[in-house]
Amino acid sequence: xxxxxxxxxxxxxxxxxxxxxxxxxxxxxxxxxxxxxxxxxxxxxxxxxxxxxxxxxxxxxxxxxxxxxxxxxxxxxxxxxxxxxxxxxxxxxxxxxxxxxxxxxxxxxxxxxxxxxxxxxxxxxxxxxxxxxxxxxxxxxxxxxxxxxxxxxxxxxxxxxxxxxxxxxxxxxxxxxxxxxxxxxxxxxxxxxxxxxxxxxxxxxxxxxxxxxxxxxxxxxxxxxxxxxxxxxxxxxxxxxxxxxxxxxxxxxxxxxxxxxxxxxxxxxxxxxxxxxxxxxxxxxxxxxxxxxxxxxxxxxxxxxxxxxxxxxx
Amino acid sequence: xxxxxxxxxxxxxxxxxxxxxxxxxxxxxxxxxxxxxxxxxxxxxxxxxxxxxxxxxxxxxxxxxxxxxxxxxxxxxxxxxxxxxxxxxxxxxxxxxxxxxxxxxxxxxxxxxxxxxxxxxxxxxxxxxxxxxxxxxxxxxxxxxxxxxxxxxxxxxxxxxxxxxxxxxxxxxxxxxxxxxxxxxxxxxxxxxxxxxxxxxxxxxxxxxxxxxxxxxxxxxxxxxxxxxxxxxxxxxxxxxxxxxxxxxxxxxxxxxxxxxxxxxxxxxxxxxxxxxxxxxxxxxxxxxxxxxxxxxxxxxxxxxxxxxxxxxx
Numbered sequence: 364x365x366x367x368x369x370x371x372x373x374x375x376x377x378x379x380x381x382x383x384x385x386x387x388x389x390x391x392x393x394x395x396x397x398x399x400x401x402x403x404x405x406x407x408x409x410x411x412x413x414x415x416x417x418x419x420x421x422x423x424x425x426x427x428x429x430x431x432x433x434x435x436x437x438x439x440x441x442x443x444x445x446x447x448x449x450x451x452x453x454x455x456x457x458x459x460x461x462x463x464x465x466x467x468x469x470x471x472x473x474x475x476x477x478x479x480x481x482x483x484x485x486x487x488x489x490x491x492x493x494x495x496x497x498x499x500x501x502x503x504x505x506x507x508x509x510x511x512x513x514x515x516x517x518x519x520x521x522x523x524x525x526x527x528x529x530x531x532x533x534x535x536x537x538x539x540x541x542x543x544x545x546x547x548x549x550x551x552x553x554x555x556x557x558x559x560x561x562x563x564x565x566x567x568x569x570x571x572x573x574x575x576x577x578x579x580x581x582x583x584x585x586x587x588x589x590x591x592x593x594x595x596x597x598x599x600x601x602x603x604x605x606x607x608x609x610x611x612x613x614x615x616x617x618x619x620x621x622x623x624x625x626x627x628x629x630x631x632x633x634x635x636x637x638x639x640x641x642x643x644x645x646x647x648x649x650x651x652x653x654x655x656x657x658x659x660x661x662x663x664x665x666x667x668x669x670x671x672x673x674x675x676x677x
Numbered sequence: 678x679x680x681x682x683x684x685x686x687x688x689x690x691x692x693x694x695x696x697x698x699x700x701x702x703x704x705x706x707x708x709x710x711x712x713x714x715x716x717x718x719x720x721x722x723x724x725x726x727x728x729x730x731x732x733x734x735x736x737x738x739x740x741x742x743x744x745x746x747x748x749x750x751x752x753x754x755x756x757x758x759x760x761x762x763x764x765x766x767x768x769x770x771x772x773x774x775x776x777x778x779x780x781x782x783x784x785x786x787x788x789x790x791x792x793x794x795x796x797x798x799x800x801x802x803x804x805x806x807x808x809x810x811x812x813x814x815x816x817x818x819x820x821x822x823x824x825x826x827x828x829x830x831x832x833x834x835x836x837x838x839x840x841x842x843x844x845x846x847x848x849x850x851x852x853x854x855x856x857x858x859x860x861x862x863x864x865x866x867x868x869x870x871x872x873x874x875x876x877x878x879x880x881x882x883x884x885x886x887x888x889x890x891x892x893x894x895x896x897x898x899x900x901x902x903x904x905x906x907x908x909x910x911x912x913x914x915x916x917x918x919x920x921x922x923x924x925x926x927x928x929x930x931x932x933x934x935x936x937x938x939x940x941x942x943x944x945x946x947x948x949x950x951x952x953x954x955x956x957x958x959x960x961x962x963x964x965x966x967x968x969x970x971x972x973x974x975x976x977x978x979x980x981x982x983x984x985x986x987x988x989x990x991x
Contacts, residue, residue: 475888478895508888536851539843565922566882568882568922571837575789581745609885
């Protein structure tokens with residue numbers, strides 16, 4: 364049997380994909396075993412469990428599993444980097460079951476400086492799914508540490524990290540701004556007000572408007588329970604405002620989205636207030652990126668890819 | 678005996694001043710009894726303890742003690758507001774010892790919106806100490822919630838809150854950025870690098886550079902223990918960058934500082950990288966502001982102010 368086991372192994376979660384010989388996803392499993400939350404037995408035990416019952420296939424991983432705190436450190440490569448370049452820097456380790464795990468490097472951007480691990484593989488997978496975007500495209504990967512990326516000629520050429528998700532979590536859990544807020548409820552109006560406040564903050568930026576959440580609440584103009592949604596809008600709005608202020612990312616064509624559907628829907632709502640076009644998000648981009656790299660380095664044989672889905676073939 | 682007991686009563690601390698009949702400070706006491714950390718017996722017990730042994734004098738308070746969570750809510754006044762206007766809105770309550778405590782209102786800025794409690798009194802006290810600044814001056818009051826304020830014709834005309842101190846505390850204690858950092862040590866070089874990164878972040882703003890703390894650390898270009906100082910510089914630098922971007926605050930004359938000496942010294946270091954002139958900080962401004970308001974509303978008699986220090990007289 365041919366195929367690949369792809370592992371998207373981050374800080375807080377582990378996702379495993381079983382891909383067939385044509386690069387199609389046959390099964391997906393998710394565990395809360397990020398590299399900082401491993402089960403007893405560590406990396407080996409996590410891998411054995413999440414692949415239980417699957418065939419013995421080549422295994423390729425991306426994400427924080429390749430960091431200094433991961434299973435095997437794979438040094439960052441500098442941008443620009445394409446599939447072949449990332450493939451050439453893959454490193455391998457022999458696991459307790461006698462097979463190898465191969466790990467994709469992360470990327471480093473000297474401008475910033477900045478780093479990513481895992482998103483480079485998602486971007487390459489997304490390009491395989493949408494080859495028209497290979498020459499020049501701009502991407503948003505929302506999350507704890509959101510990434511904005513520019514692709515040119517199939518290579519990740521530039522990127523920037525915005526800590527939107529982590530800042531929101533810190534403010535939600537610990538700030539005086541949310542001291543009187545109960546459980547978050549979806550509130551499109553409060554979210555939109557936050558987005559607009561960020562958009563209209565000009566070059567001062569939305570962090571100069573953060574305290575308005577408290578002043579509006581004291582004014583009776585924002586319900587205490589609506590403060591988290593207002594802050595979510597303010598922070599996502601600031602991510603859009605600040606990234607668009609740089610001209611590093613094109614927005615004369617739709618910006619591409621990769622990630623969780625609920626979070627991506629928030630970004631699309633926010634983008635509406637910026638007259639910005641965000642494409643429908645892509646899912647399972649990491650699996651497709653791992654497949655591309657596996658083909659490139661010969662982990663899976665090219666003649667096995669008798670696929671019906673050209674975009675995902677080797 | 679004439680004189681005043683002035684109380685600067687905030688969220689996390691209480692400071693009491695005994696002023697003589699000429700408005701000079703005779704004694705100052707500080708307790709950790711902010712309105713959220715009161716001793717057994719609450720406000721009455723805190724007041725009795727901190728004024729123990731002092732003469733029975735009129736008592737005037739400012740700060741969060743006048744908030745909804747305070748001893749008596751004194752509604753915010755809208756800017757612009759001067760000493761007479763703040764004095765006219767003072768409210769009073771009878772305490773268990775049979776005397777009154779009078780409480781100064783906070784200020785609300787419809788632009789923002791924004792609010793302050795306590796800083797308005799510090800500003801009026803500072804103007805009494807530096808009357809040349811009464812016509813038009815700009816002020817920074819660094820802290821958990823830093824305030825930038827514009828004074829015109831002796832009235833607080835405009836202000837803005839930057840949550841610099843609270844954001845730094847959140848990042849220091851909870852963010853992944855500081856996960857590998859030990860106890861903070863003063864590191865002028867790391868601080869300056871943060872300030873410069875913020876200054877050079879342009880209209881994108883320094884929050885788009887936050888993750889550089891991690892990338893620099895991974896690069897070996899920033900020691901893990903230096904990350905907090907880098908972040909302190911980045912956040913104070915962003916406060917300067919974003920406030921100067923608005924043109925709401927004049928900087929063709931030195932900006933005035935009120936507050937804690939150590940924190941103000943950080944702001945002066947940061948200002949150096951912006952070619953910005955920050956004056957020596959004023960201390961005990963709240964005491965002088967409370968004295969001004971007490972004179973205005975007749976809590977202390979004008980003929981008692983046979984002061985040698987004209988600037989602080991009624």
